[in-house]
Amino acid sequence: MDGTLLNSTGRISSVNIKRINDSQIPFTLVSARAPMEMTEVIDKLHLNSPQIAFNGGLIFKKNKDDLEILADDPLDIGIVKKIINYITINFKDISCSCYDSNNWYSEKIDDGTRYETLLTGQIPKIVNYANLFTEGINIYKIMLIDFGKLKLKTLEQKLNSLNLNVSIKQTGLNYLEITNVKAKKSRGIKYIQDLENISKDEMAAFGDGHNDLPMFASVGTPIVMENALDEIKAYGKFITQTNDENGVAFGIEKYLEVN
Template structure:
């Protein structure tokens, strides 16, 4: 969604909405976002098919009674505690927040949280992590935000050095590290849709712009990379479409798919 379907203000454009509806192509959002952060776009596009959140950690549908979970791969609580402890001790200026099925949590509001709130229109629930991280809660993502490119490299290496076998660390854009279960991969979400709809790889296309999109782009017959994508991502696209601020998704649908 971010950097792809959504423009730089965090919204889906009128042209993308109208074009996607008119295309008649089944459409699944595959995002690192939480379901609550995807809800507005799902509603605007009238999406009724399975949707993929938390980089594949949750596959769900919106139904009349609310969110219906189709597949769930949360993080291990021990891993979450180790990561939170590391960030608090060695990277106190990094925003560290986490998500369960329906909520976004943080201990403080800082620059990173304000930035994310502006992008998603959501506000975190402030809570002491020692009270939150207990056995009967399931969490799907830890989000770390820093605007210092050197710090994000050091943080990523420190997380790798923890040697937590159950986690997957993905960089999203220049400011985000997003940690989900190792079982949570966008490619697994794609395979779920593929098996559900009995599709051949050649019948599937995907749009992406960042590192966490690579497993997804490699899982479809027509990978399309956004014009605003990171330079190292562009070679992985069969086509390069316009930027997210220039309706690159509907341009790609109309010019490379239809």
């Protein structure tokens, strides 16, 4: 969604909405976002099919009043505790948040949470993690935000050295996100493929980031945004316009042969 369907202010344009709705193409959002950060777009696009959150860690349908979980792979809570304890001790300046299926949690409001609020319109619940993790909830994602690129890269290397068997992905210049090792966008694509009984060649995907690469390999028509890094563009069958130029709408019209 971010950097792809949504513009740089975190909003979906009326052009993208109209083109997607007019196309009649079955459409699934595949995102690192939490379900609550996806619902506004789901409603605007009138989607009633399965949607994919947390990079494939949660597959759900949004019903009128609730969330129907179709498949999920939360993080092991013991691993969550280890990661957060490690960050608290060694990288205390990095913004650290957690998500369950319905809530965004943080221990404080900082530059990172303020930035995320601007993009998503959501506000975190301020909690004490030690108390939160005794309540038996499922945590699907740890989100780390920092505006110093080198520090995030260092943190990623340190976390990988702990051999915790989790997925650690940089999902933007300022984001590092940790999910279950099984949480891959390709897993969500496979779920949709099996559900709809369609072939790889009948599927297309738009994306702009490293966490989109497994998804690109799962579809016949990977379409990369112009705003993506050159190393990501190498995986695209087509390059569409930027997310601020309605690249999804342009790609549907130009590359998917929809009239």
